[in-house]
Amino acid sequence: MRNPLSRATVPLAATVLAAVAALPAAAATPLPVPEFRAAAPAAPAAPAADHPTYIVTVHPELDPGTVAEAYGITPIHVYRDALNGFAARLSPEQVEDLRATRSIVRSVEADGTASGSGIF
Template sequence: MPGQYIVTLDKLVDPAKAAQKLGLKPTFVYSKALNGFAVPLTPLQLTLVRNSLGVKAVEEDAKLAAPGAMTTAGVSAPAVPRRPGGWTGSTSGTCLSTATSPPTAMARA
C-alpha cells in the first residue's frame, strides 16, 4: 500500500508516545504481535522516522491473502507450505501464529 508503513520500535519504546513525538497520527498501534504502529508517511517523514532513535524497522504496508483464500479476482491464492513445527501465515518473516493445525475455516477453504 503505497505511502502506508509499519514502524517497529525497540521493546522499551512506547508506540503512542513515539508517534506523538514525531508528529505522526498512527492508523493503528501494535502492542501484541510487535511493538510499533501503522502510519501514512510522506517521503520526508519516512526519512525522519527511519533515522529516529528507538526505531528498529520501517516497512511498507501490504495486504496479504490468507492461504487458500479467494482473492478479489475470484482466484484461489496459493497456499503457504507447511513447515515442520507449525503453520505460518506470513511471508514477511513475522509469524503471528504457531498453531499445529490450520484454523477450521482454512481447512474448509
Template sequence: MRNRLKRVLPAAVTALAAVATPAPAATTDVPEPVPHTAPADHATYVVTVREGVDPAEVAERVGVTPVHVYRTVLHGFSARLSPAQVEALREMPDVETVEEDRGATGFGTGTGTGF
C-alpha cells in the same frame, strides 16, 4: 453404521445450509464508512520501535496519528507517512525498522497441497 450415516448426514447438511445462508439485510440505514484520505505522496508504513519505548509517543513525535498501535507480537505502529516522516523515523535511535505495508499473502497460489 451405514444406515446411521444415512440418517444423520441429511440432518447435518440441512443444519449447515441453515447456518451458511446469509442473513437478510438490516432494515435500518447504516452510514457509509468515511475513507481515510491522505495526500498522494503518503503511503502506509509499519514502524517497529525498541522495547520499552511507547509506539504512540514515537508516532506523535513525527506528527502522525497511527492507524494501529501494536504492543503484543510486534512492538510499533502503522500509519500513513510522508517521505519526510519516513526519513525522520529512520533517523530516530528508538526506531528499529520502517517498512512500507505491502499487505500479507498466504502460502502458495492454491494449486498445491499446502504444508
C-alpha cells in the same frame, strides 16, 4: 537492649532535627523523570490521504503511541502484541526522519498484502 541517651546526645539531636525542618520543601521533592522526545524531527506535515501506509516498529522498551506523538504522526493503528509499533500514512520526509533514528525506530516498511504458501 536500648542504649540510654547521654546528655550530650539530646542537644545534638535537637539541632539536627531543627536544621532538617528548616530545609525548604523543594529539597525533598524527587527529581523529575525526563520525558521521551524524538531527536529534532522536522515540522510535521499532515500526510495527504494519498500517502502510502507504513508499518513502523519501535524498540521494545518504548511506547509506540508516544513515539508517533513525538514525531507528530497520527497512527492508523498501534500494535503492542505481535510487534511493538504503529501503522500510519507517512510523507517521504517522515519516513526519512523515522529511519534516521535507529536508537528509537527499528524499521519502517511499506504496508502491503502478505500471503502464505498454504503448505505447512
